[in-house]
Every structure is written in structure tokens, then in C-alpha cells.
Amino acid sequence: NAGVMQNPRHLVRRRGQEARLRCSPMKGHSHVYWYRQLPEEGLKFMVYLQKENIIDESGMPKERFSAEFPKEGPSILRIQQVVRGDSAAYFCASSRDRQGPDTQYFGPGTRLTVL
Amino acid sequence: AQTVTQSQPEMSVQEAETVTLSCTYDTSESNYYLFWYKQPPSRQMILVIRQEAYKQQNATENRFSVNFQKAAKSFSLKISDSQLGDTAMYFCAFMRRYGGSQGNLIFGKGTKLSVKP
Numbered sequence: 001n002a003g004v005m006q007n008p009r010h011l012v013r014r015r016g017q018e019a020r021l022r023c024s025p026m027k028g029h030s031h032v033y034w035y036r037q038l039p040e041e042g043l044k045f046m047v048y049l050q051k052e053n054i055i056d057e058s059g060m061p062k063e064r065f066s067a068e069f070p071k072e073g074p075s076i077l078r079i080q081q082v083v084r085g086d087s088a089a090y091f092c093a094s095s096r097d098r099q100g101p102d103t104q105y106f107g108p109g110t111r112l113t114v115l
Numbered sequence: 116a117q118t119v120t121q122s123q124p125e126m127s128v129q130e131a132e133t134v135t136l137s138c139t140y141d142t143s144e145s146n147y148y149l150f151w152y153k154q155p156p157s158r159q160m161i162l163v164i165r166q167e168a169y170k171q172q173n174a175t176e177n178r179f180s181v182n183f184q185k186a187a188k189s190f191s192l193k194i195s196d197s198q199l200g201d202t203a204m205y206f207c208a209f210m211r212r213y214g215g216s217q218g219n220l221i222f223g224k225g226t227k228l229s230v231k232p
Contacts, residue, residue, distance in 0.1 A: 033219070033220070035220070041224060041225075042119075042206050042222035042223055042224045042225050043160070043206070043220070043222045044222070045219040045220060045221070048219060056219060058219075059219070089158060091160060093160075093220075103148075103150070103162060103165055104162075104220060105162065106152075106159070106160035106161075106162075108157075108158070108159050109158055109159070109160075111158075
């Protein structure tokens with residue numbers, strides 16, 4: 001009964017490079033959420049996706065950030081032209097396919113460091 | 116907009132004793148969920164307990180229980196018989212049940228709990 005999988009666990013990028021973070025939801029889950037955690041802070045919602053659809057991206061920065069959850073394969077959070085302020089832990093969570101929101105289970109996170 | 120406030124940045128407790136972590140929230144919604152998550156030094160986010168706002172009975176999971184006061188918008192977590200493995204950051208979180216932004220968890224800033232031997 002695998003939980004939410006995220007890779008890589010640690011990612012180092014230089015300013016201006018691209019970062020790709022991957023998330024595989026728990027088996028039977030079709031809702032995926034991305035959150036960002038800055039040092040000494042709680043998690044902040046970024047985007048909510050279902051298969052092939054972005055449901056809510058109200059927490060996503062308008063530029064450089066994008067997310068997808070294709071029909072096949074993991075969800076991907078993409079950050080283009082990274083800057084030092086993007087350094088954070090990025091968590092993915094998933095929930096079951098049912099009417100209305102459900103309990104979210106989190107992956108171990110990807111720690112992004114921008115040099 | 117909903118907000119979640121955890122007024123205790125740090126707390127400590129002796130092993131085997133009981134500790135209560137505070138959380139208050141602000142919302143105009145009547146239907147919502149509340150959660151406590153813990154984040155140990157490994158940084159993994161682990162669900163501790165969940166409460167549906169329409170349920171009057173306080174949720175309980177083994178040594179963890181909540182005191183949910185809907186009118187006061189208060190949702191405290193009680194940990195009984197504290198264990199060293201309970202050392203972690205504890206986050207209170209709110210989720211709307213219906214409408215826009217449903218499914219988005221809104222987190223407090225966390226309380227750092229240290230259990231001392």
C-alpha cells in the first residue's frame with residue numbers, strides 16, 4: 001500500500017535553470033494538490049488538479065510556475081528560470097475520487113535549493 | 116478569507132504527561148473540516164486527526180483527541196501519555212467543504228512540540 005511518492009527528494013538548481021518536481025498519488029486517488037513550505041512557515045496551497053484538469057490554481061505564482069496531471073503518469077510541478085526565493089520544500093498531497101473534498105495524504109516532499 | 120492561528124510557537128512536555136496545543140480559526144462557512152498534521156524532523160507531513168464541523172462529537176485517535184468548540188472557532192489538540200516520538204511540529208489546518216477553493220488546506224504557522232525524557 002504505497003503512499004504518495006515524490007521525486008526527487010532533493011533538487012539543487014542554479015538561478016535561471018528549470019526545476020521539475022514529480023508526484024505519484026496513492027493508489028485509487030485521482031486528486032492531487034501541491035503546497036509550498038518556506039523555512040519556519042506552514043504550508044501554502046499552490047494548485048489542485050484532477051486527471052488532465054486544473055481545478056484551482058489560485059495559489060500559484062502567475063509567472064514561471066506551471067502544473068499538470070496527465071492521463072498517464074505522475075503530476076509535475078514545473079518552475080522555469082528559478083530564483084533564490086523559490087528555495088523551499090514542495091509537498092504533494094492526494095485524496096480519493098469522491099464527491100467533495102476528502103482527507104489529503106502527503107508525500108515526503110521535494111527540497112529545492114537554488115544556488 | 117479563512118485564517119488559522121496557532122498562538123503557541125513552541126511548547127514542551129515531560130514524557131508520559133499530557134499537553135494541549137491551541138488552534139483558532141476564522142470563517143463564515145458552516146460546513147468545513149479541521150485537521151491536525153504533525154511534521155517530525157524527517158519533514159514528512161503525517162495526518163494526526165480529522166474533525167467534520169457538522170459532528171458535535173470530538174474526534175479521538177488513540178492518545179490524540181480534540182476539543183472542538185464551533186461557536187468559539189477553537190480546535191485544540193490534546194496528546195495524552197506523551198512519547199518521545201511525538202516530538203514534531205504540529206500544524207492545524209482548515210478545509211472548506213463546498214464552494215470555491217474546496218479541497219485547499221489552509222494551515223497555521225505551527226507549534227513546535229518537544230517531549231523531554
